[in-house]
Amino acid sequence: MKTIVAFIGILVFIAFSSSVRAEEKKWSDEAELSFVDAGGNTETTTLSAKNHLKYLFTEQLEGEWKLSALYGQTGGEKNAENYSTNLRMNYLFTKRFYAAGNVGWEKDEFAGIDNRYYLGPSVGYKFLTGPKHLLLGETGLDYVKEEYTDNTDNNFIRGRIYGQYVYAFSEKTKLKKTLEFLYDFNDSQNFNINSETSLTTLLSDQFSLKTSYEVKYDNDPTPETLHETDTILSVALVVNF
Secondary structure (H helix, E strand, O other): OHHHHHHHHHHHHHHHHHHHHHHOOOEEEEEEEEEEEEOOOOOEEEEEEEEEEEEEOOOOEEEEEEEEEEEEEEOOEEEEEEEEEEEEEEEEOOOOEEEEEEEEEEEEHHHOEEEEEEEEEEEEEEEEEOOOEEEEEEEEEEEEEEEEOOOOEEEEEEEEEEEEEEEEOOOOEEEEEEEEEEEEOOOOOOEEEEEEEEEEEEOOOOEEEEEEEEEEEEOOOOOOOOOOEEEEEEEEEEEEO
């Protein structure tokens, strides 16, 4: 029932985003949906959803809001659950050089994270701007507060290095690769590496099919009994408004 309610809520949010976009062309929205519900000999339910909402305040200032959710259960027992949200403001100084401010929250019970809050600035540079190739790099600092499932917590300053490359095979198909390194300045053993490789094919003006593979590496997980690496392979329908 919770899965169904969450799924309906996502659809309502997408419908709302679509109506907002119709009223104001400065808005754009991209939603990803993947849902599997198998019964009989195998009872498995998996729901994955992402939403990326953008608003262009001026030619130089842009706001972004990202949401993501993943829920899974097998045989009636929950085996995956993580949520995240991120608000970001980008200011373009030139065509290539920009600055940004981020604030976000994450929850990943099965990775030991009960709550993670972060806030910080970053600067970036677009080395390639297309149309065939897009390459950018970012670096920044975050203040992070983490609360773990073992009832411990941690506050620290972390450094962030991020890279993104996009290759357009054609107007309808593109390959995207992102790589992120997060480093705790208070503890050299506490660092994370996140990467995502995706292939997106345009089916129509509004719908695309996206296949992605995510890798999340935590060098020092809490509790220590957890695995260091999590991977997610998904195929999702992408709706553009």
